[in-house]
Amino acid sequence: MKFPAFLALLAVPLWAQGLPRNIEMSLASDASGLWVVNSEGQITRVKNAGASQSNFTTWEPGGRTVNSAADYPIWRGASHQGRMLFPVATTDSKGRGLLGGFWKHDSTGVGRILTNAATGTLRPVPDQWVNVNDTLLASADSSQILWQLDKEDSLSALGLANTGSLVTLARCGACSLADAVKARATDSLRFIQGISRDPVSKSLLVATTTGLWSGTGPTLTKSSHPSLSKGNVLGVWAGPGGIYAQTDSTLWHLDSVNGTPRKIAGDSALVVDHRISAVAWTADSTAWVLLRTANYGLSGVLRLKHGRVVSLSKGTTPTLIDAEDGLPFSKEVNLSDITLEPAHDGEPSRLWIGSRGEGLAMTSDAGGKWTLVSHKAALRTGLKEVRIIPTRLESGASLVGYSLATDGNVDIEIFNGAMEPVRTLVKGEFRPASLRSEDPIKDRWDGCTDQGKLATIGLYYVRVKSGSQVAWGKVFQLKGGSSCAR
C-alpha cells in the first residue's frame, strides 16, 4: 500500500442517470463541465448540480436532462460488426467541445459533433469533411486525431494517427476522407503514432515510426536528437510542463520543442511495461499520465512533474496509482481517458478518469480523495430489488446494484439453480442507506466460485441480505474457459 488506506474509504459512489459507462470512454472538459462520449457514439455532459461535490448530473448540450445513455445517440453505426471506431472528445481554444468519430476499417470518415458551450448548440457535421481553412483551433485528442475547426464551425481532421498518414484536408471541398487520405499521404511521415500541439511554441509535434517530427508551418522537421530521430516514437504529449515522448524503451522529457530529451527520473520500468494512452495537465505543470499494458491487462495513472515521477503524498514511493491507492475502480479496470476540467463558476478544477464499464473517477484535490460517478438508476427504497449490471456476464465482472432504506451490514452471495452456494462476495460489510448502495469494487461477481473456478455457463442467483431484509437478482454467467485468476 503506497497510499493511506483509509483514503480509499472516501471514494463515495454517486449515481448519475444517463452517464454512458459501457464502452470505452473519451473525455474532454471545458468551462462548463465534462464531456463524455463512448464508442457507441453516445454523448453526455457531466456537471456538478449543487454546491457540494456530490450531486453530479448529466445533461445534453441543449440543456435537456438525459435520462439514459441511449437517449441521445450521436452516431449509432458503431454497433456494427467489424467496427473500428475511435471516440473523440476534445475542446477547442474557444472552449467549445468537439466530438467526432472515424471508421478505420474502410477509411470512411464520420464527423458528427460540434457544440458551443455558451449557447448549448449542438450541430452535426455532415459525413463529409468540408469548408476547412488553415486556422488550427483544436489540439490533439485522446484518439490521436488532430481536429481542425474553421470559422464556419465545420470540423475536419488534420492528423490521422494509426492510419499511417498525415493529411490536411484544407479546401478539400466535397471530397471524402478516404480520397483525401489516399491523395495526401506523406511517405516520410507514414505510421503516425501520435500528434500533439505545444502550447508554448505552437509547434505541431508528430510521433512516427521514423522519429519525432515538429514544426509550425506546413513543413515538419525531424528531431536532431539520436534517440528521437531514428527509432519508433510511440507517442508525444505536450503541455505546460514540457513535452513527453515515448519510445519503445524510454519515456523522454523535453523542456521545449528544441530542448534536449532526458529520460524521466523515477521508476522508468513502469513506462517500459506500459503504453501511455492519455495525458492531462494540471495548472502546476503536473502531467497525469494514463498507462496501460499492451493487452489492456493492467492500467493505472502516473504523475510526472518536470520529467520526474512523483508520488501522491510525501514519504511514499512514487509508482503507478491504481485501486490500491484509492482509485474507485476494480483491479481489472481498463482506464480509457483522463482530462482536467478547469475551475469555473466558483468550482474547483477536477481531474476526471474514464473507465471501460466502471464509470468515472473524479478528484478535486490532486488524488487525495476520489469520487466515483457512474450511470445508475435509483432503485426502490429498501432492499427489494437487485440488479446485476450487466446481467450478461461476458467479461470482467458484473455489478450488484441494490438499495438500502437504512444503514446496515450486507451479505452478498451467489447460488446455482439448486440453490447451492457458489460464491460469497461480501459477508457482513457495512453499506450506507442509499437509493443505490454498492461498493464498486467488492459488490461485483467475476463468475468465479469460492474454489477459484469459473462457474459453468448458465443462470445464477444473487442474494443480498441486510438484517432481516432479503432481495434477489439473477445473472447469466457467459464467460468461457475454466481458469479464474483472482
Next chain:
Amino acid sequence: MRSLILLSLLAIPALADDLGGTPGWVGRLGGGTREFALGNAAGALEPTALDAWWNPARLPLRNGWDLSLSAEQRPLDRQGGAVGVATNIGARLGVGMSILYRRDADVPVYDADETLTQTSTPYFMQAQVALGLRITRTQSVGLSFGVYSEDLDLDGVQSYRAPARIDLSWYKRGQDTAWALGAVLRNIGLASDLLAREDRSGVSTDNIATVNEGVIPRTLELSGRYRVHPTQGQFLDLLLTPVFHLPAPEFASFDGAEAGLRSGLEYAPHEAWRLRAGYEQGSWGVGGSARILPWQVDSTSGSRTLWIDYAAMIERETGASLLTVGLRGNL
C-alpha cells in the same frame, strides 16, 4: 424406530464444489409432487410413473400404465414440472419415459448502461427413456438413457445440449413388501472413459465466442424404505437416501466427492389418503394425496386409480413454495 427417524432428519452438509453446471442441478431438484414432499428420498418407493427418472429398475414391477403429471411454482419466479409414463411388458420387462422441466420466468436483462435490453425466460429440460428387467420375483435392474437441453433465451447465445447419458439402477424389495432397497448410478457418459463431459458455448454481444467445459458429476443414490406397522390400507414408510456426487475427472476417482442425505416419511392413515414430510439439505417438504378414483373412499375395487398430490416446500435459501400440485394415475 425413533433412532431411524432421528437419523432421517439429519443431513450431511454438502461440500459444493464442481456442481456440473445446469445439468447437475436440474437433476438434483428431481421431479414429482409426491417426491418433493418426501425430500426426494424416492429411490426405494414402490413403483411410480416417474420411475424412468427415480429408479428404472422398478419399471417391470407394475401392472398396466402409470401416468404422472406435476407442476411447481418456486420463489424467484422459478417454475417447473415433470411428466412420467411407465408400463410393464409382460412379467419381466418394463418401459418408461419422463421429462423434468425448469424455467425462470421473465428475467430482466440489463446491459452495462443499465438499459433493459430484453426479458429472458430461460428453460432447462431433461428427458429420459428407460428399460427395466425383472431378474427374480423381488429383484430387478434398470437402465435409462437421458438427454438434456437448455435455452438461455438470450440474444446471440446459442442453446446448449449436453451429451447423452446413461443411468444404471437396481431395486430389491422384501417378500412382504415391508422393506425395499434401491441404487441408482447417474450420469455415465458414452465416451470411452465413461465420463459425461459437457461443453457449452455462446456468442457474446461483442461477437466473442465463449466456451467452458466440465464433467457432469456422476451421482450415486442408495435408497432404503422401511414400512412400520403395515395393516390393511394403513402404513408408515420411512425413507432414507444417501447421495454421493462424484465430480472427479476420472471415473473411478472420488476426489471432490460430496455427500448428502435425503429423508422422508409417508403415512397412510387410510387407504385413500396419504401424508408426507421430507428433508433434504436444509429444505423441507410436506404434502399429501387424496385418491379421487375410485371415488368411494372405502373402495379398493376397480382397475383405475387417480390421485391428486400436493406439496409445500421450504427451501433454506429462498423460503416457502406453496404451489406444487400433481396428478398420478394407473390405467
